[in-house]
Amino acid sequence: MLEVQELVGGYGATPVLHQVSLTVPDSSVVALLGANGAGKSTTLRMISGLLRPTSGSVTFDGVEMTSMRPAARVQRGLCHLPEGRGVFPSLSVRENLVLFSPKGQEADSFDAAVEAFPILGERRKQLAGTLSGGEQQMLTLARAYVSRPKIVLVDEASLGLAPLIVDAIFEFLERMVAEGMSLLIVEQYVQRALAIASTVNVLHKGEIVWTGPSADLDQDMLFALYAGESVAGRTS
Ligand SMILES: Nc1ncnc2c1ncn2[C@@H]1O[C@H](COP(=O)(O)OP(=O)(O)OP(=O)(O)O)[C@@H](O)[C@H]1O
Numbered sequence: 659m660l661e662v663q664e665l666v667g668g669y670g671a672t673p674v675l676h677q678v679s680l681t682v683p684d685s686s687v688v689a690l691l692g693a694n695g696a697g698k699s700t701t702l703r704m705i706s707g708l709l710r711p712t713s714g715s716v717t718f719d720g721v722e723m724t725s726m727r728p729a730a731r732v733q734r735g736l737c738h739l740p741e742g743r744g745v746f747p748s749l750s751v752r753e754n755l756v757l758f759s760p761k762g763q764e765a766d767s768f769d770a771a772v773e774a775f776p777i778l779g780e781r782r783k784q785l786a787g788t789l790s791g792g793e794q795q796m797l798t799l800a801r802a803y804v805s806r807p808k809i810v811l812v813d814e815a816s817l818g819l820a821p822l823i824v825d826a827i828f829e830f831l832e833r834m835v836a837e838g839m840s841l842l843i844v845e846q847y848v849q850r851a852l853a854i855a856s857t858v859n860v861l862h863k864g865e866i867v868w869t870g871p872s873a874d875l876d877q878d879m880l881f882a883l884y885a886g887e888s889v890a891g892r893t894s
């Protein structure tokens with residue numbers, strides 16, 4: 659279980675997050691939704707350790723991680739997939755997957771990844787940097803999967819991808835959950851997020867303004883927050 663308590667902090671003197679708290683129980687999917695600039699990516703960065711909070715705490719499986727380095731968090735099963743693609747461009751598809759597979763299980767891991775994304779098998783010798791955007795996103799997810807994390811923080815996995823690719827991405831996320839991994843997802847497609855997540859947290863200007871079961875989310879409230887942000891953005 660991931661427990662995030664009262665995170666405060668940002669990039670300079672002015673905090674972006676104001677006491678952000680949320681929990682992700684084992685084997686569950688939790689969504690973090692909110693308008694552009696609300697602080698969703700910042701929250702994920704603080705959980706994975708890329709950014710230090712000025713106060714608050716991050717606890718995973720009962721271990722306080724707040725001042726742990728990112729690599730130590732990865733070793734404890736916490737995987738962060740940031741916005742944008744995360745592949746080594748000058749390595750082949752297969753090399754990218756092997757690098758993240760547990761020692762001695764490289765072949766099985768590769769087989770499992772290409773069973774989920776057959777296109778990665780077809781392109782196993784191709785340099786990752788020459789894959790299409792959708793293929794790179796599949797490889798990014800497949801790399802996370804073969805490393806067998808306990809929880810994955812997924813930031814906008816579907817951004818800029820065609821609907822069919824997005825379907826494949828979400829099927830893959832469901833497979834990770836079926837195999838016992840937990841997910842904390844930031845997602846622009848609200849309906850897709852609601853379809854997979856059991857719990858939703860709504861972030862607005864760095865504060866969690868609503869938490870509850872996906873089925874109870876008032877979508878009009880959410881879209882009003884989104885619209886309010888974009889109107890403010892246009893007039894400023
Ligand atoms: N590296 C940075 N340096 C300074 N300010 C930043 C940095 N990254 C983000 N911010 C600011 O922090 C605030 C929250 O940004 P964040 O990226 O967390 O939002 P978000 O909810 O992920 O938005 P989006 O939906 O657009 O990805 C914004 O006001 C943003 O301008």
Ligand SMILES: [Mg+2]
Pocket residue numbers: 698699700741813
């Ligand atoms: Mg973001």
